[in-house]
Amino acid sequence: MTADPVVEVRDLVKRYGGSAVVDRLTLSAVRGAVTAVLGPNGAGKTTTIECCEGLRAPDAGTVRVLGLDPLADAVALRPRVGVMLQDSGLPAQKRAGEVLAHVARMYRDPWPVADLTERLGLASFARTTVRRLSGGQRQRLALACALVGRPEVVFLDEPSAGMDPQSRLAVWELVRALRAQGTSVILTTHLMDEAAELADDVIVVDHGRVIAQGTPAELTTTGSDQVASLTSATALPDGATARLRAHLGEGWTVDSPDPTSLRVQGPVDPAALAAVLAFCAAEDVLVTRLDLGTRSLEDFFLDLTGRSMR
Template sequence: MPHSPAVEVRGLVKRYDGRAVVDGLDLSAAAGRVTAVLGPNGAGKTTTVECCEGLRPPDAGTVRVLGLDPVADGAALRPLVGVMLQDGGLPTGVRAREMLDHVARMYADPWDTDALAERLGLDGFARTTVRRLSGGQRQRLALAVAVVGRPRVVFLDEPSAGMDPQSRLAVWQLVRELRDEGAAVILTTHLMEEAEDLADHVVVVDHGTVIAQGSVPELLATDVDRRGAATLVVHTAHDVAATGLRERLGPSYAVEHRSATSLAVTGEVTPSTVATVTAWLAAQDVLVTRLDLGRRTLEDVFLDLTGRSLR
């Protein structure tokens, strides 16, 4: 069964001080799917989502959420859309449970707040004011507030930032349930593991435009030379240079430093590959202390697409 589009962005442009931070961006998010929007800091992803939420008007292009303009039709959309901002956007003097109950009363058919508070662990800090909550506690409250009205579209900005592993798992399960109930979930995150685990569709944004998109398996297979590739990480007893190793392995392999004492070899890793690498290091009198083998990940794809330089 096809999934209908809930969010449609076409040719979006947004400028600050004459500079286009979003430059002709196209994006579509379907109902009943989790769409992860990824990008380095300053890539334009947050501005794009803020335009979809009606927080910023576009300078050019069109944005439609459930067929409506989020700026002009904001009043009609508010009961249908849930928004979780990275900083929470919550009044700091209100107690956590009072905040959730207050927001729930604004909706005709809200989630049961007792059940929602229990599953997100809010009861432990129900009487604590927002200003006194830890970062992870504040994130859990912000998520509860965003979803309590059973929205048809949910925007989640770094939903598990600052959370411990137990809280993160609870949040991920709730996101899956929202998707399974037919909501369109638009997720921005810097956690590649989160995107890889949750997303049905991934959109990678850089320099204000979409540079790649697809399902996680599709993105992992975008580089023909790396289909089925694995990554062999070689840890050594002291500093090692990669000069000459790629030439020894051949053009179908990529070699890079993970640190001064570790190298990552990406390609089809076979016993012959391992033997070549260890023999090359032995010839340089470099002791191998550990070998780790793992598959190519979404983080590898992200770094290949956006580079490894700090922004």
């Protein structure tokens, strides 16, 4: 892995109806790495990636992929870049195997179709028309089409969306294999565990700008903070979350993901844990399960972008 960027975006602006969806956004992705771009719906990440793919024209700023302009140098970039979109645009009436074979013929040195078919388990539905494929099957076909040209950089939009656990693991292994052979992967996903498992670097976008960037370990390490998750046998008393937060004092985050659970984040040590359990006893909360762990990428993401739906 080398340090030179495979994707470089500087002061990107994109407006719709006079509003800036992307507002002077700057980011870069390292060559030979898996870079995950995360963000809530409407954050501007998809528009940013579409500018990198040459699907949208920026209103201001510069975008370079492999040192080239995705719009002005589209002909030179097309054989070197793979793109997997959620709305794949695959021909609905064609059989899956025919689609992949057709795309492969467009490249001088394609990835062997038989190998991709085996890696992604396409054989079982190769003779099925695209319109009859399940969502997960269509995703696997779209991924194969994005990779068959042996791209130097590939953009993957929610690559495992709609897949069963077995297919998802196969996709993860393929992404790791791509990185091992030097392919640069730009991944957008709403699955935090996917980003944590695969990404060398994580970029969080919100309100049209980059608000955090780093490795998963860097983003989830915050001093001595840990997370304690408690499950109760019955619904928690009204106001228990607020009372526990006041009981613990400054430096603690307390929330209730559902009526029978508490989640505490802060400098969890034996004394603090004893205080939490004593509080539960005083509130007549019977703790049936207690889990201790470090802060996850999802914890970081929600703390940064908020927990309210948009």
